[in-house]
Amino acid sequence: MKRYQKDITGNRSSAKWSRSELICRAMWSLTYPAFRLSPRPFWAWRRLMLRCFGAKIGAAAHIYPTVRITMPWNLTLEDQCAVGDNAILYALGPITVGQRTTISQGVHLCAGTHDWRDPEMPLQKLPITIGNDVWICADAFVGPSVSIGDKSIVGARSVVMKDVIPSVVAVGNPARVIRKTDPSH
Secondary structure (H helix, E strand, C coil): CCCCCCCHHHHHHCCCCCHHHHHHHHHHHHHHHHHHCCCCCCHHHHHHHHHHCCCEECCCCEECCCCEECCHHHEEECCCCEECCCCEEECCCCEEECCCCEECCCCEEECCEECCCCCCCCEECCCEEECCCCEECCCCEECCCEEECCCCEECCCCEECCCECCCEEEECCCCEEEEECCCCC
């Protein structure tokens, strides 16, 4: 019986990024200290920097200076959303955050993974979509190809690997729905 064996050499030698993406990533890494070291109330400065790198940033979005963003050109932050201290936006694929949504401190949005079923484990750049008026609580993890519906709450330290419907509270690892956010509906 032949045993399953990973071929990591194929993965490591494959081209994952275009030449322009590689150049943009290098430019972002050189510019990132100006983002990171900007004073906390310089919301407009950080919005401008992200827009210069292709991010779609809405009015009055608050992005804290300690947020780590991998590829800003894959990022959409709509009006009045907030991304808290030490959040990680691993935007290998598109990440969209809706209006008035709060991404609390330490949250990790991971829009990339590997296909473990393929021995070469190719990189997958899958989207994350977070609706309007959502709250992703502290230290939660949201995985690739996940959508979180409007007005939902993801509890602190939860791990979300499947879609969350609108207007619910989801907690745990793996996250599961425990109640509606508006009991009248």
